[in-house]
Structure formats: C-alpha cells, structure tokens
Amino acid sequence: MTVQSLIEKVLQVTLNSQDVPSGFYYYPNLENPSTVGLTIDDIDSIILFQLTENMDLLDPLNYINDSFRRCSSEKKFISKSSNPSNESIPVLNEIERLLIGYGLVSFQIESFCLKGNYLNYIETILNNLDSFSDLLLNIIKRSIEENSSFELINNFFNTLLTYSMKINLNLNDNKNYNAILSVFEMFLNFKQISSIFSQIENYLPDLDSNNPLIKNPCDYEKNIILGPILSLSPLDTNVAFKNFQNEIDFTQDPQLDPSMKQKIKLINESLQTEHKVIIDRLFYILDKIFRGSNKTRSDTISLLSIIVNKNHLRRGENANPKKLSSNAFMTNITILLIKFSQPFLDVSFKKIDKIDVNYFNNINLLIDLSNETRMNSDYNEANEFYETKNVSTEPNFISNCFFLTLTYLHYGLGGTLLTNDKLSSQIKSIKEEVKRLKNLNVTNGQNSQNFLNSFTDLQIKNMEKSLFLLQSINQSLIGFFTNKSLQLEIFDFISGASTFLIRVIDPNHDFPFNSIKLPLIPDQIGFENVDNADYLRKNAPIPFKYYPEFIVEGILNYNLFITKFNNNPLFNNPRLNSFIELMTILLRCPELISNPHLKVKIVQILSYGSMPLMDNSPGFMMEIFENNEIVNKNILYALLDFYVIVEKTGSSSQFYDKFNARYSISIILEQLYYHIPIYKTQLKDQAKNNSNFFIRFVARMLNDLTFLLDEGLSNLTEVHNITQEILNRSKGNPPSREENDDELKSKLNSASRQAKSSCGLAAKSIILFKMYTKDIPNAFVSAEIVDRLASMLDYNLASLVGPKCNDLKVKDPQSYSFNAKQLLYSLVTIYLNLSKEDEFVKAVARDGRSYNKSLFDRAIHILHVKTGLASDEYCNKLINFVNKVEIQKVNEEEEDQDYNDAPDEFLDPLMYTIMKDPVILPTSHVSIDLSTIKAHLLSDSTDPFNREPLTLDQVTPNVELKNQILAYKKKKREEKLMKRE
Known part of the structure; x- marks a missing residue:
C-alpha cells in the first residue's frame, strides 16, 4: 500500500x-497541489483541516477517535505481516502522534475544533467508552509528558460534572454511571x-x-466534582421509587403478603x-486521590x-431535608471513611497509637465543635482547656480519618437513622387520612355530591402517590440496614x-x-456523690471530658437502631466484647458522661x-456478661x-423517662440474676x-412500682368503665357520662395506651421485687421503706381482690400486659418472701388504710x-x-391506746406516730423521727417544711427530746403493770 493510500485510508x-x-471527506491539497500526492509531511495539514476547516465534519472528537482506531488497526496488521513496509510504520506513528496531540488540544481549547463542544465530547466518550478508552489513555499520557495535565483534567471533569447534573446521574442509569466511574x-x-x-475548579469549595x-x-452533591458519584446509592429517592413503586403494590401490607415480601427481598438483594x-x-x-499527594x-x-x-x-428534629445533603450522599461518605479506617482498627491494634488522643486540642482542627455539647464539661471550660493546650502540628491522616468517620457516623449515617424513624410515622398518618377520605366518599356518594367526591378523589390520588414514594424510600432503607456484610463493616x-x-x-x-x-x-460508701454533678465533673478524666458528645452518641444511635433488625451485626460477633466493655465503663464511671439520655440508650442496647432468643436460649450478650472480666466485675x-x-x-419528661x-x-438485672451466679x-x-446505697435503690424500685x-390499674378501670358506657349507649340507653361519643373514644384510646405502658413496666418491676425479696429480704425492711412497702402491697391487694376488682375486667387483658391472677400470685409471693421479717409483719399491721384480713x-x-x-x-x-399480723395488730392497738395522751411534741410531724429517734432539721429547726426524714430524703433532697436543700449528715440528734419520750414510755x-397487779 502506498503512503498516499495509507493516509487516505486512515484519515478517511x-x-x-x-x-x-462513502464516509470519506474531500481534502483540497492546498499545501502540495502538485501531482506528487500525499506524503508524511501532509498529515498535520490534513488533520488540522479536518478539525478546524471542514464544515462537513460534524463530530471532531469522533473523527479523531475513529482515525486513531484505524491507525492502531493498521499498525497491528503490519506488525503481523511477513513483509512489513518500511514506509508505513513512520507514517502511522506520525498519524498517531498528531491525533493524540490534537485530541489533547481539543480538551484544552474548546473552540479549537470548528464544532468543538466539551459537553458533546463527554457525552460521545461516555456513550462509547470502550471505543474511546485507548485514545483517552494516550491523551492522558501525552498531557503528562507535556506537563499540561491540569488544563486537561480541569476542563474534562468540570464538563463531566455538568453532564452528570444534566442527566441526574443515579443507579437507574447503569450505562452512564459505569462509564463515569471508569473515567x-x-x-x-x-x-x-x-x-x-x-486543584481543579469545583473540587474544594472556596468558602471565602x-x-x-x-x-x-x-x-x-450537585456542584462539586465528586458529588454526583458519591451519591450513587440505593438510598437515592429516584432509585428507590423506580425499583419499588413499579414492582410492589403498596396498597397491601408487605409483611402479610408472602409473594410481595419475596419480591422486596429480591429487589433489595440486587441493589x-x-x-x-x-x-x-x-x-x-x-x-488514589488520598495517595496522590499530601x-x-x-x-x-x-x-x-x-x-x-x-x-x-x-440530626435536627425539624430540619428541612431538601436543603441538606441526601442520605445517599452522606451515607456513602460514611461507609467510605469506615473502609479507610479499617487498617488501623483491626483486631491487632498495631496502629491504634497513631490516633491522637489529644486530637481536639489541635489548632488546625477541621471538625466544627462550636455548638457541640461535651462529654462532661461546659462550653467555656472546654474552650479554656483547648486554648491552653492547643498544638499547631498538622494532625496525621489516621487521626483525621478516624475522628471524621465518627463525625459522619453521627451526622451522616445518624441522619439516615432519623429518616427511617420519621418515615414510619408519616406513612401511618397518610394511610389513616386516605382511609378517612375513602370513607367520606362512601358517605357522600349517597347524597350525590359529585363535586365534593371529585375533589376528594384527587386528594386521595395525590396522597397515594406520596405514600408510594415514602414506602419505596422506607423499603430502600430497610434494604440498606439489612445488608449484613455492609453492617458488619460499620460495626467493626x-x-x-x-x-x-x-x-x-x-x-x-x-x-x-x-x-x-x-x-x-x-x-x-452510701450515695452522697453518686449523682453529685459538680463532684463528678471535677473528677472526670482529661481529655475525654472535653470530647464532643456526638463521638459516643453516634455509636449508640447506630447500635440502638440496628438491634431492631433480625440477624443484626452484633449477633454472634467476636468483636462485640469491645463495644460492651465501653458501654460498661460509661455506666460504671458516672463522671464520664453527664447526659443521662446517652446512658438510657446504653441500657436499652x-x-x-x-x-432470651426465640428458641429460649440466652441472649446473645449473656456470654460476654459472664466471661468478660471488665464486664462481669462492673456491670451490676x-x-x-x-x-x-x-x-x-x-x-421536661424526666418523670416518665426514668420508667423506660x-x-x-x-x-x-433479671437475666443476670437468674442465669449467672456471680x-x-x-x-x-x-x-x-453498702446498705445506705442499696436502700436508696430499693426505694426507687418501690416508688416506681x-x-x-x-x-396501670386506674387506667384499666377507666378502660372498663368507658367500654361499658359505649356498650350501653349502643343499646340505646341514656348516657351516664358527660363526654360525647368522639370524646369517649379519645379517652378510651388514651387510657388504653397508658394502661398498656404502665402495666408492662410494672410487670418487670414486680419480677425484681420477687427475686430480691426472696434472697435478700432484710434489705426491704429498713425503717425508711418498710411501711411504704407494706402499704403499697396492701393497697394493690385490695385492688385485685377487693369489692371493686370487677372494674379491672377488660377485653383481651393480655394486650395490656395485664394478668390479674399472675399479678396477685406475685404480690402474695412478695408477702411470703418477707413473712419472716418482724419489721415487715409490724408494718403490715400498722397499715390502717388498706390492710384487711378478709383480703x-x-x-x-x-x-x-x-x-x-x-x-x-x-x-x-x-x-x-x-x-402473725393479726396478733401484732392487736398489740399495736393496745400500744396506741396506752400512748393516746402523748404530748404533740412527741409525735412525728409527718407520720403522727411517737418518735423513736428524733432529730433536728438544720434550717426549719423542726424535730422529726430519723426514719421519717431518711425515707423522705430517698426521693427528695430538701427539708419537707421549707424546701431548703438538705442532706442526712446535716441533721442533729435531739437527745433531750428522745430522753423525754423514753421517760414517757x-x-x-x-x-x-401496776394496773395488772
């Protein structure tokens, strides 16, 4: 083949x-109009003419690539030929060199080609990446050789960003996203x-x-170079809607329809x-970016x-999600940072010392702590500490990566957890409203109110569309959190x-x-400092006390959320020990964190x-509770x-928070007590x-129960009464209560909720009382609590078997966690557990309000x-x-009769019984029995007569009054005795 024919063939x-x-272009040989024909010296002119002057050339980049591919094909053919032409190789090398060069120039100067357009170039490349990959690789190499890479990547990737936004890049567009990632x-x-x-534009936002x-x-995620690819996730709203809405009938309950459940499972597995x-x-x-350069x-x-x-x-309750980064974007970054953190957090912990414990002291800190609550210090104290301890050395990558990951765990993945919680309530609310509107249509249909029905139908249609979208997003979230391998990485x-x-x-x-x-x-010893905030803060360890609270909160939020799923990553995980050790230490040392809500999350987890598991085997943490030394020495x-x-x-809800x-x-406590002897x-x-502390613990149990x-029993009575009222009205009987029907239903729902909650919580407290009164009965008969305990038991015994016990009868009592017979058996068992304690027998006998032998x-x-x-x-x-109680009751009555003329100053001002050990209160100067003030201080640390702060060590014995009482007795x-004689 001649040089001219080779050039013509390759360059068309x-x-x-x-x-x-067909497919060729006419080239007016202006540079060499003689009859010599085309030579190697004409190649540059031909390519330049084609790109900059030929009006018939519609797509310059395609032309460069097609010519490059033909050139490569010819080179391969010649290399395999038994008699290669000496003239052909230099010609082809020159064509290749110039095509690569002009390809590079095309991405450096958009107007270089006659019809040059970066956006068209990008679209052309992405649609035919396999075809363009060789040319693109050679263009990159040439840019490196010529030290012009920055212009190339700056233009290329900013145009790619524009294209990604134009097509709204997501997982639904498989071809485009694969091509973009490949580029x-x-x-x-x-x-x-x-x-x-x-260093390219739109990589790092210029905040100034x-x-x-x-x-x-x-x-x-829309306007930075990495944004669109970091948003590629099943959690993308468009992806969720397309995958689930078109495949799943959300008018049915997925949990009740096996075929739909299987469809959802297959979709999630694919995603x-x-x-x-x-x-x-x-x-x-x-x-590659992290390793590229410092x-x-x-x-x-x-x-x-x-x-x-x-x-x-x-992480805000009322934030506008449309103004914030998406779950897809933030969760992907969280996962990626977790992957980068894995090498220095493996089980060998060989690199753990590379993470700086004083990271937050660094003047170059990148994480914004300006509004963050600290573990156990106030904002000013933390700032003062950092100002005196600041270091200016740039944090190492390992420290930056680790603490940034913890930040994303809270605000990135943590925000996604909140979305899941909010979706459930939104879906429930819309379902109820759709049901209400459909019922309204049925009613209105009888009156032929066509306009109103049409308007309602439109509302229902719009709401069902919203419902489909929300349920699609919800299913995508479930798919994400049931991805076992991914969740194991997070938990690692x-x-x-x-x-x-x-x-x-x-x-x-x-x-x-x-x-x-x-x-x-x-x-x-005792309990003086167990909840003394100032004492605990003063003794909190440094630097942990100054760490932002979210460092722990993100960990807790994730684990509390993920434990709701079957086969969650904590289950049978050999690394669970580390997590439970931290939880134990945070609970064991009250000086570590001041926020009780974090500790509530710990105990919930x-x-x-x-x-116990479904097969009644021990809970999956029980082995660690038994065998881990840090845990078994401290968790109780x-x-x-x-x-x-x-x-x-x-x-504001602290009264109810404590019950949960x-x-x-x-x-x-129940599981530890029954299953692990230690x-x-x-x-x-x-x-x-530590009897003082334990008495306080028992008092808290008693207060709650x-x-x-x-x-619980009051609300069950209310449920019973309202149910009866509704039944009577349905039979045409006149109302016996003031509320209308809607108000009655509302009150019934409220009473049902409260009864269910209170009875469930009470049932668990009863179990503790049964366990502990059996093995340590003497802890329940101290003077501070024994009368209150006896009174509580007598009162509830009267409720269960007394004249009004029938008021507790409700339909389906198990739904309220209420079993009257079992509750009665538990109460009576507590009586028997304490029956050998004389102080308890006396306390029951003293209860003149509720005790009755007939009960x-x-x-x-x-x-x-x-x-x-x-x-x-x-x-x-x-x-x-x-x-025994009856005998004691007779004795008590006789004693009361003996002392019925006791002076008022001998009587306890709260209990109206003769004092045994009177003490003087420091501010009100009132004399009161020691057992009475002890009982009061168990739940209220103030003087009951003037509300001034009071601790037990402030009271002083009233020796004179005690002697007078003893003399009187x-x-x-x-x-x-004289009367008897």
Whole structure:
C-alpha cells in the first residue's frame, strides 16, 4: 500500500473531488497541489483541516477517535505481516502522534475544533467508552509528558460534572454511571493526575468567595466534582421509587403478603450487590486521590469536613431535608471513611497509637465543635482547656480519618437513622387520612355530591402517590440496614472505636495493651456523690471530658437502631466484647458522661442483648456478661448506680423517662440474676456492705412500682368503665357520662395506651421485687421503706381482690400486659418472701388504710381454689403470716391506746406516730423521727417544711427530746403493770 493510500485510508480523506467514497471527506491539497500526492509531511495539514476547516465534519472528537482506531488497526496488521513496509510504520506513528496531540488540544481549547463542544465530547466518550478508552489513555499520557495535565483534567471533569447534573446521574442509569466511574478510575490511575486532582475548579469549595452554586448543604452533591458519584446509592429517592413503586403494590401490607415480601427481598438483594460494587469502585477512586499527594489528601479531608460541618441539622428534629445533603450522599461518605479506617482498627491494634488522643486540642482542627455539647464539661471550660493546650502540628491522616468517620457516623449515617424513624410515622398518618377520605366518599356518594367526591378523589390520588414514594424510600432503607456484610463493616469500625475510646478514658492511655482499672474514682460508701454533678465533673478524666458528645452518641444511635433488625451485626460477633466493655465503663464511671439520655440508650442496647432468643436460649450478650472480666466485675454496680441516678434526666419528661430506663435495666438485672451466679453473689454483697446505697435503690424500685401499679390499674378501670358506657349507649340507653361519643373514644384510646405502658413496666418491676425479696429480704425492711412497702402491697391487694376488682375486667387483658391472677400470685409471693421479717409483719399491721384480713382470705380462695396456682403449703404459709399480723395488730392497738395522751411534741410531724429517734432539721429547726426524714430524703433532697436543700449528715440528734419520750414510755409501762397487779 502506498503512503498516499495509507493516509487516505486512515484519515478517511481523498484528493478526488469528483468521486468521494462513502464516509470519506474531500481534502483540497492546498499545501502540495502538485501531482506528487500525499506524503508524511501532509498529515498535520490534513488533520488540522479536518478539525478546524471542514464544515462537513460534524463530530471532531469522533473523527479523531475513529482515525486513531484505524491507525492502531493498521499498525497491528503490519506488525503481523511477513513483509512489513518500511514506509508505513513512520507514517502511522506520525498519524498517531498528531491525533493524540490534537485530541489533547481539543480538551484544552474548546473552540479549537470548528464544532468543538466539551459537553458533546463527554457525552460521545461516555456513550462509547470502550471505543474511546485507548485514545483517552494516550491523551492522558501525552498531557503528562507535556506537563499540561491540569488544563486537561480541569476542563474534562468540570464538563463531566455538568453532564452528570444534566442527566441526574443515579443507579437507574447503569450505562452512564459505569462509564463515569471508569473515567475517574482511568485518570486517577496515573499518579501525576491524582497528585494534582484536588486543584481543579469545583473540587474544594472556596468558602471565602461566597460560591453562588453552593447556597445550601444539598448543593455539594450537585456542584462539586465528586458529588454526583458519591451519591450513587440505593438510598437515592429516584432509585428507590423506580425499583419499588413499579414492582410492589403498596396498597397491601408487605409483611402479610408472602409473594410481595419475596419480591422486596429480591429487589433489595440486587441493589445490595450493585451498591457493594459501587462502594468498592468509589473506594478505589478516593484511595488514589488520598495517595496522590499530601495536597490532594489534605484537600479531600478538608472537603469531607466542610460537608459534614454544614450538615449538622441532619440530626435536627425539624430540619428541612431538601436543603441538606441526601442520605445517599452522606451515607456513602460514611461507609467510605469506615473502609479507610479499617487498617488501623483491626483486631491487632498495631496502629491504634497513631490516633491522637489529644486530637481536639489541635489548632488546625477541621471538625466544627462550636455548638457541640461535651462529654462532661461546659462550653467555656472546654474552650479554656483547648486554648491552653492547643498544638499547631498538622494532625496525621489516621487521626483525621478516624475522628471524621465518627463525625459522619453521627451526622451522616445518624441522619439516615432519623429518616427511617420519621418515615414510619408519616406513612401511618397518610394511610389513616386516605382511609378517612375513602370513607367520606362512601358517605357522600349517597347524597350525590359529585363535586365534593371529585375533589376528594384527587386528594386521595395525590396522597397515594406520596405514600408510594415514602414506602419505596422506607423499603430502600430497610434494604440498606439489612445488608449484613455492609453492617458488619460499620460495626467493626464501632468495635475498634470503642477500644480507642477506652484508651482515651484510661488515665495511662495504655489500653488495650494493659488493662484499665475501674472505677476511675473510688466508690462512695452510701450515695452522697453518686449523682453529685459538680463532684463528678471535677473528677472526670482529661481529655475525654472535653470530647464532643456526638463521638459516643453516634455509636449508640447506630447500635440502638440496628438491634431492631433480625440477624443484626452484633449477633454472634467476636468483636462485640469491645463495644460492651465501653458501654460498661460509661455506666460504671458516672463522671464520664453527664447526659443521662446517652446512658438510657446504653441500657436499652444491653437489654436487647440480654433478652432470651426465640428458641429460649440466652441472649446473645449473656456470654460476654459472664466471661468478660471488665464486664462481669462492673456491670451490676453500674446498672444499680444508674437505676438510682436516672431519677433526674433534666428534660421536661424526666418523670416518665426514668420508667423506660428502669424497664431496660430490670430486663438485664433479671437475666443476670437468674442465669449467672456471680451476679447474685455481687448483689448480696452490695446489699450487705453498702446498705445506705442499696436502700436508696430499693426505694426507687418501690416508688416506681407504687406509681406504675396505681397508674396501670386506674387506667384499666377507666378502660372498663368507658367500654361499658359505649356498650350501653349502643343499646340505646341514656348516657351516664358527660363526654360525647368522639370524646369517649379519645379517652378510651388514651387510657388504653397508658394502661398498656404502665402495666408492662410494672410487670418487670414486680419480677425484681420477687427475686430480691426472696434472697435478700432484710434489705426491704429498713425503717425508711418498710411501711411504704407494706402499704403499697396492701393497697394493690385490695385492688385485685377487693369489692371493686370487677372494674379491672377488660377485653383481651393480655394486650395490656395485664394478668390479674399472675399479678396477685406475685404480690402474695412478695408477702411470703418477707413473712419472716418482724419489721415487715409490724408494718403490715400498722397499715390502717388498706390492710384487711378478709383480703388475704379472698386471695387464698382465688389462688388455691379457683386457679390452682397456689399449693396447700403455699396457702398455709400465707395463713400463718396473716395470723402473725393479726396478733401484732392487736398489740399495736393496745400500744396506741396506752400512748393516746402523748404530748404533740412527741409525735412525728409527718407520720403522727411517737418518735423513736428524733432529730433536728438544720434550717426549719423542726424535730422529726430519723426514719421519717431518711425515707423522705430517698426521693427528695430538701427539708419537707421549707424546701431548703438538705442532706442526712446535716441533721442533729435531739437527745433531750428522745430522753423525754423514753421517760414517757417507761412511765406508761409502769402504770400498765401496776394496773395488772
């Protein structure tokens, strides 16, 4: 083949204007009009003419690529030829060189080609990437050789950004997103490109220039170079809607329709597989950038910091999600950062010392802490500490990556958790409204109100569309959180982070290579400092006390959420030890975190892990509770402490908050006590050796049970009464209450909710009372609590078997966690557990309000005769107990008669009984019995007569008054003896 014919074939040109073959272009040989023909010297002119002058050439980039491919094909053909032409190789090399060069120029100067257009170039490349890949690779290499890479990547990737936004890039567009990721991978595979990549426009937002493209956090994923690819996720709203709405009939309940459930499962599995591939490819891209240069690493960390700093409202209750970065974007970044953190948080912890425990002291800190609550210090104290301890050394990548990941765990993935919670209530609300409107249409149809029906139909249609969208998003979230392999990666990070946080808490920062000694500050005998906020804050460890609260909160929110799913990543996970160790330490040392709501989350998580499994085998955390040394030496004391402290949560709902917290604690205590012997021993030791504290613990249990039983039984009575009223009205009987029908239904719903909650919580408290009164009965008969305990038991016994017990009858009592017979059996069992304690017998006898022997007779009849729950032996023990009470009651009455003329100053001002050990209160100067003020201070640390702060060590014995009372009693006894003689 001649040189001319080779050039014509490769470049698709001809010198014959009269006979132009299909697909060829006429080239007027202006530079060499002689008959010599085309030579190697004409190649440049031909290509330049084609690109800059030929009006018939519609797509210059395609022309360059097609010519390049033909050139490559010819070179391959010649290389395989047995007799290659010596003239052909130089010609083809020159064509290749010039095509690559002009291809590069095309991306450096948009107007270079006659019809040059960057956006068209990008679209052309992405639609035919396999075809363009060789040319593109050679263009990249040429740019590196000529030191002109920046112009190439700046124009290329900013145009790619424009194109991505134009097509709204997402997982639905498989071809485009695969091509775009491949282009990123292709470019960044060159160190010379990755080392300068962060310097291109729109990579790192210039915060000082008030970038008009970034007004809200949501604009980052639309207007920064990495934004569109970092948003590729099944959590994208458009992706969720397309995948689920077109396949699933959401008018049915997916949980009740097996075929729909299977469809959803298959869709989620497909999306999970696709998402894994994307995450791996995104990791490859970011890894190349991080390794490109110190500059690209620093800029990228800064970029990710800016994004999360601007998205704090993702954890806000009333934030506008349209102005914030999406779940898809923020969750992907979280996962990627977790992957980058894995190497220094593996089980060997060889690199854990590379994470700076004093990271937040750094003057170059990228994470915004300006409005963050601290672990156990106020804002000013933390700032003063940082100002005096600031260091200016740039944080290392490992520290930046680790703490940034924890920040994203809270604000990135943590915001996604909130979305899931909000969706459930929104879906429920819309379903109820659709149902209401459909019922309204049925009613209106009878009156032929066509206009109103049409309007209602339109409302229903719009609401059902919204419902489909919300349910699609909800299913995509479920698919994400049931992706076991992905959740295991997240929990692996949490486990490693837990170990690091223990290392921070450890005064020597030696953990895990040396054990941590607990408690950090000595336990207080009694309870004076167990909830003394100032004392605890003063003794909180540095620097942990100054850490932002979200460092722990993000971990807790995730684990509390994920435990709701079957087969969650905590289950049978060998790294679960680290997490439970951290939870134990946070509970055991009350000086570590001041926010009680965080501790509530801890006990909720631990309660999930302690509950028996479906096959009645022990909870999945129980083995760790038994065998982990840090845990088994500290968790019981930690739980008892928090049971007492949680009385005050600082919120307006603190009175009710404590019940939920104590419910979770009760679940754990029950399982530990019944299944792991060491904990029963520890509890007995605590009751014996720290009696003041344990009495306070028992008092809290008693307060709760008293309230919950009263609340539960009262609301059950209300449910019974309202139900009867509604039934009577349905029969045409006149109303016996003032409320109308709608008000009655509203009150019934409210009473039902409260009854269900209170009865459920009370049932768990009853279990603790049964356990502990059996093994440590003496802890329940101290003077401070025994009368209140007896009174509570007598009152509820009267409610269950007394004249008004029929008012507790409701339809389906199990739905309220109410079993009257079982509750009666539990109450009576508590009586029997304490029946050998003389102080308890006396306390029951003293209860003049509720105690009545006939109630016990009725209880025996129900438990033995009607239900068979109680054996003969059981009933005989109860009869013996009641006989002892009756004898004591007679003695008490005789004593009261003996002392009926006692002076008023001898009587306790609250209980109106003769004082045994009178003490003087420091501010009101009132004399009161020591047992009475002790009982009062168990739940209220003020003087009951003037509300001034009061602690037990402030009272002083009233020795003079005590002697007068003793003398009075002695005199009365002597008078009684004389009368008998």
